Amino acid sequence: MMAQAIKRLYAREHLKISKIFKRQSEAASRPRVVRLGSREIITEGLYLGFWKDISHRCMTASWPAFIGGAALVFIVFNAVFAVFYWIGDQPVSNVPGGAYIDYLYFSIETLSTAGYGDMHPQTHYGHFVAAVELFTGIFSMSLMTGLIFARFSRPNARLLFADHPVISSHDGKPTLMLRLANERHNIISNATARLWAFKDIVSIEGQSFRRFYELPLIRNESPALALSWTLFHVLDEASPLYGLDADGLAAANVSLVVVVSGYDVIAAQTVLARKSYDHPEIRFGHRYAEILGTTEDGRLRVDYGMFHQTVPD
Known part of the structure; x- marks a missing residue:
C-alpha cells in the first residue's frame, strides 16, 4: 500500500512538472x-x-x-x-x-x-x-x-539629437553630419562620441549577415560639451558608406547608431546617451540650418527652435 501511494504521488508530481514545462514551451x-x-x-x-x-x-x-x-x-x-x-x-x-x-x-x-x-x-x-x-x-x-x-x-544625459542625419559637402568632401546638443547646458567634460553603421551583406557562400562598422569621425572628443556639437564622417574610399546613394542605403538596409559618453561635473557621474537612425531618415544634399548667432550686445545666441531643421545644400 505504501509503495502504491508513493507511485501515485510520484505520478501526480510528474504530471505537474510536465504541465509546467508545457506551459513554458507554449509561452x-x-x-x-x-x-x-x-x-x-x-x-x-x-x-x-x-x-x-x-x-x-x-x-x-x-x-x-x-x-x-x-x-x-x-x-x-x-x-x-x-x-x-x-x-x-x-x-x-x-x-x-x-x-x-x-x-x-x-x-x-x-x-x-x-x-x-x-x-x-x-x-x-x-x-x-x-x-x-x-x-x-x-x-x-x-x-x-x-x-x-x-x-x-541612475546617471542619464539629457542630450538632444537631430531628427535627421544629413549628407552634404564639407571642406570639399562628401560628409555625413549629425548634430546633437546638451539640453541641460551643464558641462559634460571629456565627452566622447562614436558612430556606427549597420548594413546587410551577403557572404561568398550566400549567407546573409548584419554587420556593423565604426565610422571614423573628424573629431570624436570634446573637452566640454555644454551647447551643441556636430559630428562629421567623411565618405571617402575608406568609409563603409562610400559610393552609396539613397537607393544604395535602402538596398543594404543601412542604419546608424551614435553613442555619446562623458563625465557630468554636477552629478559627478559618467553619463551615456545613444540614438539610432534608419536609412529613410538620412537626408542627401541637405545641411543643418544655422543655429548660432550673436545678439546686438555681442553675446552668443543659440536658436534651438531651428535645431532639427535642414536646408538644401
Whole structure:
C-alpha cells in the first residue's frame, strides 16, 4: 500500500512538472515584439518569465506604471493581512463590531510601521499575524526605498539629437553630419562620441549577415560639451558608406547608431546617451540650418527652435 501511494504521488508530481514545462514551451513558442530604436523585431523560441527579471522590469517601467504597481502591491498586502485579522477571535483591541474596514486600517498602520496606538494586538494570534506583517512591511519598505533611490540615482544625459542625419559637402568632401546638443547646458567634460553603421551583406557562400562598422569621425572628443556639437564622417574610399546613394542605403538596409559618453561635473557621474537612425531618415544634399548667432550686445545666441531643421545644400 505504501509503495502504491508513493507511485501515485510520484505520478501526480510528474504530471505537474510536465504541465509546467508545457506551459513554458507554449509561452516560448509565442512570438514577441522587441523594439530596438525605431526598428521592430519579432522574436520566437525564447521566454523570460515576469518574476525571473522583476528587478529589471521595475527599473525600466515608466514612473506611472511603477507607482501604480507599488500602490497595487500595497493594497493587496493590506487586504490579505486584514482578512487574517478578521477571521481571528478579536485579535485586535478597540475594533468596534469587528468590522473588516477597521482591520484594514489596522493592517495599514502595522505594515507601514505607523502604529498610532488606539488599536493593538491583544491575543497570541493577533501578535503572530502582526509580527509577520511587520517583517513584511520592513522588507517591502526597504525594497521600495532601494528601487526608488536606484531609479533617481541612475546617471542619464539629457542630450538632444537631430531628427535627421544629413549628407552634404564639407571642406570639399562628401560628409555625413549629425548634430546633437546638451539640453541641460551643464558641462559634460571629456565627452566622447562614436558612430556606427549597420548594413546587410551577403557572404561568398550566400549567407546573409548584419554587420556593423565604426565610422571614423573628424573629431570624436570634446573637452566640454555644454551647447551643441556636430559630428562629421567623411565618405571617402575608406568609409563603409562610400559610393552609396539613397537607393544604395535602402538596398543594404543601412542604419546608424551614435553613442555619446562623458563625465557630468554636477552629478559627478559618467553619463551615456545613444540614438539610432534608419536609412529613410538620412537626408542627401541637405545641411543643418544655422543655429548660432550673436545678439546686438555681442553675446552668443543659440536658436534651438531651428535645431532639427535642414536646408538644401
